[in-house]
Amino acid sequence: KRRNCLGPPCSLPPSDPHPSNNEGSRKMSDSSAPAPSPAAPQSADTAAPSSSAAVPNGGASSSSSSPPPKNAVGKVEQGAMSSSTFRFLLLVMMVLQNSSTVLVGRHTRAGVANVEDLYVVNHLIMVCEGMKFLLACVLEHFHTNGNLLRSVKENVLDRPVDALKIVIPSLLYLVQNSLLYVALSNLSAPLFQVTYQCKLLTTALVSVVMLNRRYSPKQWVCLFLLGVGVAVVVLGESDQQKRLKEAADAAETVEMKDAAAAAAPIAAEEEDGSLPAQSLFVGLLAVSVACLSSALAGVYFEKVLKKPTTETGTGKARAPVSLWMRNIQMAFFSVCIALVQFLNLDGDDGSKKFMHGFTGWVYCLVMLQAGGGLLVAAVIKYADNVLKGLATGVSVVVATLASMVLFGTPLSGQFVSGAVLILGSVFFFSNNLPGVKRKVESNVEMKGLLPK
Structure with a gap:
């Protein structure tokens, strides 16, 4: 037998x-x-x-x-998605990236002794997007098993109209990145990190309008508590800045002014004049517009990814464009837009050489920003928004504790109370997402990176 x-x-x-x-x-x-x-x-x-x-x-x-x-x-994708170790590694990497970007970004802006030594934000954005473009090309090269040029031909040259759709989110992300550095120059690291969590609220509202999503009453309560927490933190920060300025104005001798400057760096910068005065209103306005830009770009990008793709001539369905190719397109358009801004620079920024003021910390920030956009895409591709929400919440705590150690940022009871409300809202909202099955490749922020 x-x-x-x-x-x-x-x-x-x-x-x-x-x-x-x-x-x-x-x-x-x-x-x-x-x-x-x-x-x-x-x-x-x-x-x-x-x-x-x-x-x-x-x-x-x-x-x-x-x-x-x-x-x-x-x-490989199936093993990565089913591996809890891989998801935990993504969580740790995203927490470190979010916290490090905020701390390093503030240090590169507020830690400079002279305004003339500051780098131009437009130069930084061009370098970041160029680095992101190169990284996305490398990832797409491996994703297509060495057929990068063929992928570019199929998804860009043969489909120019589809590629031009990425101009809109590219422009919005460019606005967002520019405003984030304005916010970092006017807000402390803990305040910026906490208020920037409002992008979850704006993303939810925009997704209701553009994607017709529905949220449970519990989720809307979480969004309301998130807004309350942000208000508590903002009021606490405003009162603290007023007290610090009054303490600096009350100092009569040079020794007392130096002591007040050590305890109140914001008021000292305004008194000394070597750095631009920090404005709470300008910082909060920049964060608000950045959150709205992030929501519009992320939801629009998600809509583009979820829309079925068809052949131009036959109308037959075809494979969707990969996230890495979309990142290539977005980075390319962002570099073009930033180049136009660079050519139109005037005043002090226009007189500075390209990459003026770039130090080791600035190059570190470039790598964090370029890798962060791709890391958000990886988190959403191989995990879900629950993991991203947890990573965002944990990064707030990590950045706050690191700011206390590195910058001596004082924390008030109002800040702690508001931070608890915000972290709790983010956690419960992310763990109770709408009961709609999402395709792995159609996940962007909820970008949400993506974060991106």
């Missing part, structure tokens, strides 16, 4: 190679069936014609084409 069962398979290869190749292709298609959910429908549709076309050609050309690499990538 064993010889009868084992005989036919052993005799097939020398007599007729085509059935064995067809058998192997069927096994490969069967083994690739449980691929990740976003790629499963399209890989299943494309695997059948490729395997059937392999029979008349002898199976040589199809075996060296795209199906095996797609299966390999699919296995």
Whole structure:
């Protein structure tokens, strides 16, 4: 019986190679069936014609084409999505990236002794977007198994109208990044980190309007408590700045002014005049507009990703554009927009050389910003918004504690109370998302990075 069962398979290869190749292709298609959910429908549709076309050609050309690499990538994606260790690593990386970006960004702006030594924000944005463009190209190169140029031709040159859709979020993200540095120059790190969490509120409101999403009453309560927490923090910060300014004005001797400057750096900067005076109103306005820009860009980007893509001539459905290719398009348009702003610079910023004031900390900020946008996409692709919400909340605590140690930022009871409300709202809102199954590739912020 064993010889009868084992005989036919052993005799097939020398007599007729085509059935064995067809058998192997069927096994490969069967083994690739449980691929990740976003790629499963399209890989299943494309695997059948490729395997059937392999029979008349002898199976040589199809075996060296795209199906095996797609299966390999699919296995990696499936393993990454099901690995709790990988998700925890993404959580740690995002917490460190968010906290480090805020602390390093404030240090590069407020830690400069002379205004003339400050870098131009437009220069920084150009360098950040250029670095993000290069990183996205590298990731797309590996994602397409070395076919980056073919991917660019298919998704950009052959579909220019679809690529031009990314101009809108690119412009909005450029506005957001510019305003964030204005906010960092006028707000303390804890206040900026907490108030910037309002992007969750603005994103929810914009998604209701643009995507017709619905939220539970519990989630709207969380959003209301988030707004209350932000108001408590803002009022506490305003009272603290008033007290610090009054203490600096009351100092009569040089020694007392120096002591007041050590305890009240914001008031000291306004008194000394070596740095631009910090304005709470300007900082809060910049954060508010940045949150709105982030919400509009993220929801619009999500809508573009979720919209089915079709062939221009035939109208047939085609594979969706990858997140890395979308990042390439977005970074390219952002560099072009920033270049136009650079050519129109005037005054002191226009007289400064390109990358003037770039120090080691500024280059560190460039890497954090460039990698952060791609990290947000990875978190949303391989995890979900629950993980992103937790990472954002934890980063607030980490940045606050680090600011206490590095900058000596005092914390009041109002700040602690408001921070607790905000962190609790973010946590419960993120753990009670709308009951709609989301495709992995259609997740952007809730960007939300993405964060991006």
